[in-house]
Amino acid sequence: MCLVARSHNMRFAPDKRREYFDVFYLQVNDPASGIGWWFRYSVLMPRQGVSAPYAAVWCVEYNPLLPFPSAFKDVYDVSEVKEGKDSLIQIGNWSLDMAGTCGSVCGASGPVKWDIGWSEGGDLVLHYPMALYRLPFPRSKVTYPCIAATGSGTVRHGSREYLLKDALVHVGHVFGRSHSKSWIWLHAHDASLGACGNVLEIAASPIADGIWGMVCCLRLDGLWMRGLRWFRLKRPEDILNLGGWRFKVGAGRYLVDGFLELRRSMIAGVGYDDTDGSKRFCYNTKVADLKVRILSTCDRRETEILLRRNVGFEVALPREVSGIPIIL
Template sequence: MKNGSVIHNAPRFITEAGKSGFQEVWYLKLNDPGTARALWLRFTILIRRDKSKEVAEVWAIFFEHDTGRTRKAAAKQTYPLNSCVTVPASQNVFNGLRIEDNYLGEDRTNGHIHNDTTRIAWDLQIIPGAAGGHDFVPDRLRKLGLVKNLAVTVFEQQRYTGWCEVNETRYAFTAAPGMQGHLAGPQNGHSWSWGHCNCFVDDAGAPAGLIWDGLSARAKFGGLVPPALTSMFIQIGRETLFLNTVMDALRFQSHCSFDGWHFTTTKNRYSFEGNLTARLDDFACVTYEDTDGSNLYCHNTKLADMTLTVTSPEGRRTRYTSTGTTAYEVVTREPHPDIPVLL
């Protein structure tokens, strides 16, 4: 499935929250390969089923790898739901949203949040790349009503220029590669792993025109939690592959853990073997609240490594590498005992 009507940032909670609760997320991440720094931002809406909690929240995590250690600074602020103001627009058009003093648009984001120990501020210009977006949910499952949640990457490739501040220290970003996604629905899935990279180099060490975006998620059907369903987006130069049908899911051999993600699959006579590796010290754990009041724990790094080996239809085999520039998240119903919960 190529770009479709669901791949946009237009808010859903205003019309779809109804009586059953709702959660909605706009998130972005960017990496600076030259400095081993990364930034993750998250604008969220949470409306509990029983309406006991209706809030808008803004989250930030700054990552920096230096001299063998990874620094992680995290902050979150919670506001009343009416602090979220969306710019009026026609259907499926997004003109930006503001939560208190924090703004997210498709061409700029800025804001500042703090907790007891950490203040994070940012002002970033956003330039979209040529790559479009991706709908992770197989169209057949959505049409059958088996999946009610939205899970899309709106922009697979962006460039961020500006700065972020962590306490009193300012860090500059110049055309830093990044992406932006949008999630929404009456309740979160049971658990999932997600990864993204647009900072690959080829065998010669030159920047590669390759983007990889993957989600392996377990849904909830009543009291049943079936095996994970995997969906991916891969762009190689001018070739864009959407691996998001039920048949695509059946072709994946995929295993996700806190150590990383290994997968093999085929599409359009291409063969892929991916090997993502992560270190526990690089993760930051944050707590997500679901619409039923239960918690999920997002173990989040933007500094993972990855190799993606691509065999073309002509049999040409190319190995692409990312060192410390791959995003990887493992979301579970219990926190990992060796990863500190920062939020």
């Protein structure tokens, strides 16, 4: 099964006695405008002698009415990072907790400001078995403090203001000694049943040359399940170049067969600094389409999920992908 934490007070953090990175990110999708946002609060403490540590707050906006995403980032000294019992992270005046977030970044067309709240009913999900959070490997670890909720609030971008109602909210936490070399990530929330609707979360990373391991967390009819699968993939950038990804994985007593469709113009390329001074190039969207067929191996019952322009997806690599500019 997929582990859902009993308490939202459970805390996970990197060992800060050595180099580390600590990232909280949010995906917010507004059903009224069709816009998706990616908000990110991060801290990087590089290996000694590599570079100076820093913190950052950023926002990427995916507006389907515009030709490409827009991205904005403010950098802070690590002395601006504050820890409190009520917040997951606070950088300067901007914070994220289990029930909401507020932040602001400077943009070319005016500042982007957000103030969004959501129900605390969103499950805190551990993507890996608990033992892996106590061990030194994997070097990059993932939890979901609020894997799927609905929220309300405002996002202001220059002269534009968006009043959010029943927006889809996803909060993730990635931390550790260093970033994975490459990864694939997918988040889908079928909110047709409300905040407690079906959820599909996938994270995959290479374990050998051309061999990837996939971890799938599935919530179906209120029940959480976890699935594992190995698959072959030589060039993950082919997913971006072909504009789609077909995947199959088992989760509990279910078989999940999905196809993700990407709009290349709505893929944002961003660069990550790693603790050893190397770079990762992440190609992310929050407005992908997804069709999923879920088959019960017990009674052969089928569930089909169709989502348009609200699925999160990214491919991250140690190299740039031709034709997709790095905008942040």
